[in-house]
Amino acid sequence: xxxxxxxxxxxxxxxxxxxxxxxxxxxxxxxxxxxxxxxxxxxxxxxxxxxxxxxxxxxxxxxxxxxxxxxxxxxxxxxxxxxxxxxxxxxxxxxxxxxxxxxxxxxxxxxxxxxxxxxxxxxxxxxxxxxxxxxxxxxxxxxxxxxxxxxxxxxxxxxxxxxxxxxxxxxxxxxxxxxxxxxxxxxxxxxxxxxxxxxxxxxxxxxxxxxxxxxxxxxxxxxxxxxxxxxxxxxxxxxxxxxxxxxxxxxxxxx
Amino acid sequence: xxxxxxxxxxxxxxxxxxxxxxxxxxxxxxxxxxxxxxxxxxxxxxxxxxxxxxxxxxxxxxxxxxxxxxxxxxxxxxxxxxxxxxxxxxxxxxxxxxxxxxxxxxxxxxxxxxxxxxxxxxxxxxxxxxxxxxxxxxxxxxxxxxxxxxxxxxxxxxxxxxxxxxxxxxxxxxxxxxxxxxxxxxxxxxxxxxxxxxxxxxxxxxxxxxxxxxxxxxxxxxxxxxxxxxxxxxxxxxxxxxxxxxxxxxxxxxxxxxxxxxxxxxxxxxxxxxxxxxxxxxxxxxxxxxxxxxxxxxxxxxxxxxxxxxxxxxxxxxxxxxxxxxxxxxxxxxxxxxxxxxxxxxxxxxxxxxxxxxxxxxxxxx
Ligand SMILES: Cc1ncc(C[n+]2csc(CCOP(=O)(O)OP(=O)(O)O)c2C)c(N)n1
Numbered sequence: 001x002x003x004x005x006x007x008x009x010x011x012x013x014x015x016x017x018x019x020x021x022x023x024x025x026x027x028x029x030x031x032x033x034x035x036x037x038x039x040x041x042x043x044x045x046x047x048x049x050x051x052x053x054x055x056x057x058x059x060x061x062x063x064x065x066x067x068x069x070x071x072x073x074x075x076x077x078x079x080x081x082x083x084x085x086x087x088x089x090x091x092x093x094x095x096x097x098x099x100x101x102x103x104x105x106x107x108x109x110x111x112x113x114x115x116x117x118x119x120x121x122x123x124x125x126x127x128x129x130x131x132x133x134x135x136x137x138x139x140x141x142x143x144x145x146x147x148x149x150x151x152x153x154x155x156x157x158x159x160x161x162x163x164x165x166x167x168x169x170x171x172x173x174x175x176x177x178x179x180x181x182x183x184x185x186x187x188x189x190x191x192x193x194x195x196x197x198x199x200x201x202x203x204x205x206x207x208x209x210x211x212x213x214x215x216x217x218x219x220x221x222x223x224x225x226x227x228x229x230x231x232x233x234x235x236x237x238x239x240x241x242x243x244x245x246x247x248x249x250x251x252x253x254x255x
Numbered sequence: 256x257x258x259x260x261x262x263x264x265x266x267x268x269x270x271x272x273x274x275x276x277x278x279x280x281x282x283x284x285x286x287x288x289x290x291x292x293x294x295x296x297x298x299x300x301x302x303x304x305x306x307x308x309x310x311x312x313x314x315x316x317x318x319x320x321x322x323x324x325x326x327x328x329x330x331x332x333x334x335x336x337x338x339x340x341x342x343x344x345x346x347x348x349x350x351x352x353x354x355x356x357x358x359x360x361x362x363x364x365x366x367x368x369x370x371x372x373x374x375x376x377x378x379x380x381x382x383x384x385x386x387x388x389x390x391x392x393x394x395x396x397x398x399x400x401x402x403x404x405x406x407x408x409x410x411x412x413x414x415x416x417x418x419x420x421x422x423x424x425x426x427x428x429x430x431x432x433x434x435x436x437x438x439x440x441x442x443x444x445x446x447x448x449x450x451x452x453x454x455x456x457x458x459x460x461x462x463x464x465x466x467x468x469x470x471x472x473x474x475x476x477x478x479x480x481x482x483x484x485x486x487x488x489x490x491x492x493x494x495x496x497x498x499x500x501x502x503x504x505x506x507x508x509x510x511x512x513x514x515x516x517x518x519x520x521x522x523x524x525x526x527x528x529x530x531x532x533x534x535x536x537x538x539x540x541x542x543x544x545x546x547x548x549x550x551x552x553x554x555x556x557x558x559x560x561x562x563x564x565x566x567x568x569x570x571x572x573x574x575x576x577x578x579x580x581x582x583x584x585x586x587x588x589x590x591x592x593x594x595x596x597x598x599x600x601x602x603x604x605x606x607x608x609x610x611x612x613x614x615x616x617x618x619x620x621x
Binding site for chain 2: 050051052053054056057063064066070071072073074075076077080083084085086087088090091092095112113115116
């Protein structure tokens with residue numbers, strides 16, 4: 001007969017970092033926004049920089065990021081998060097400043113701000129959550145939507161002749177001399193989450209060097225927008241999103 | 256009321272440069288802007304002179320959309336910040352200004368107006384009065400709007416604008432025009448460093464252990480909360496009425512009151528003198544704050560004066576506020592030039608004479 005021994009004292013092996021609030025997440029089941037919030041805040045907590053960090057939330061599903069991240073935060077207008085982050089970092093040059101943006105926010109309405117913030121080499125971290133769709137407004141086409149992909153505004157699939165191609169913003173940004181560290185990560189498996197955390201750690205460390213912008217794309221899912229179960233969405237992500245948006249570093253600083 | 260402290264000797268300066276120099280003296284910590292005629296001298300002056308000071312950020316943004324959002328970020332981080340532009344650029348900023356008003360961020364905006372609509376002309380205009388005083392962007396909000404009428408006031412209004420912005424946690428706007436920006440005049444600059452910084456415990460400077468996190472946002476999904484925020488804003492605008500400023504010239508025995516702001520107010524003074532030579536008693540009321548608007552003085556003057564003439568470089572915008580103030584008690588006439596044309600004193604005099612005739616004022620003095 002098997003017996004389970006219950007330890008007298010429980011050993012704490014995993015807990016919520018102080019940098020995360022107790023507010024229940026509003027994200028759909030299976031969405032990776034929550035995971036990305038968590039690793040971002042884990043890093044801030046572990047590096048002990050919560051008091052020196054100011055974040056910028058976008059307009060998009062993660063508009064309420066400031067409800068979950070227990071640090072000083074600003075909520076930017078749609079597409080302007082990197083301009084807002086620029087304003088903060090320029091007047092608080094010793095602080096860690098990051099923007100957290102979706103693909104509609106960063107690669108459509110905010111393209112100019114993204115390109116120019118990076119081109120100026122603003123010493124900020126831009127976290128770019130690419131789920132290939134406009135989540136918040138109900139699943140319309142994003143500039144990153146894959147060809148053939150069905151969204152509420154491409155009911156017959158995205159067609160190149162009418163709607164152009166999915167934009168590879170991270171590849172574009174990596175071309176800019178102001179970019180210091182550019183990488184594409186994901187957050188749909190334990191292994192990808194661990195790698196993402198490493199990348200975020202590096203990006204925060206690099207900020208103190210004041211050598212330019214750190215840019216992390218996180219290839220993400222949107223089970224609700226994609227009309228899939230979380231498991232189907234993660235499978236679809238791997239099979240369809242990753243070939244178009246392959247994971248890995250695009251620009252790493254020479255030590 | 257805010258008391259200015261001045262330098263002992265005057266300088267000869269362009270309006271735009273006096274404004275930029277005043278911003279540095281007022282302890283501005285950040286400027287974000289994009290070039291546009293007729294105010295590019297502000298950015299040019301600042302890029303040259305700010306480096307002589309410590310900790311003043313001057314950044315040429317990629318657009319007015321970017322600059323107003325940089326203002327949002329920097330103001331939210333607690334810095335004293337300013338942007339300037341001219342009409343088309345100010346139009347482009349409106350979404351950001353609405354966010355700033357809602358998030359209650361103090362900052363100074365400057366519109367050196369040019370003629371529109373559209374790309375228009377680079378000549379002076381006052382056609383952005385509605386945009387400046389009635390909201391401009393979406394939602395129920397207002398700016399504290401100052402209308403300088405001299406290079407002297409271009410400098411003073413920077414101090415006053417920052418002061419009110421920080422006192423009430425709201426954006427201030429200096430509504431000038433191309434002529435005021437470009438003209439050279441004698442100016443007694445406000446003293447360097449004479450504007451104390453307000454306490455900003457709400458700013459996002461990094462959450463310390465002893466306080467809750469600070470959040471700068473304009474999003475309040477719950478309509479009850481959003482209505483409460485609106486009520487608070489309206490309450491602030493009511494309190495702002497104690498900051499109303501205006502100038503009265505010869506209004507005591509005037510039969511006709513000219514109402515004009517900025518550049519046109521100066522031209523109206525000349526027309527007033529010309530009218531006097533013709534035996535018509537004319538006074539001038541010059542609103543200095545366009546929002547809040549000096550309704551009361553006009554309403555009081557309507558008890559004695561027999562007619563009002565509003566003069567503007569637009570198709571008739573402030574005249575609506577003048578009519579609200581007079582409330583039908585007296586006729587309110589309007590004289591406007593548009594598209595970058597500055598009215599001359601003679602054409603205003605002509606208007607005064609016509610009104611005098613209509614009101615049979617001529618008979619009294621003939
Ligand atoms: C100026 C403006 N235009 C449009 C919108 C509506 N809007 C809100 S979120 C959004 C798209 C967000 O998509 P994305 O950035 O990809 O983020 P996600 O929601 O997928 O995380 C749009 C178009 C807005 N709020 N403001």
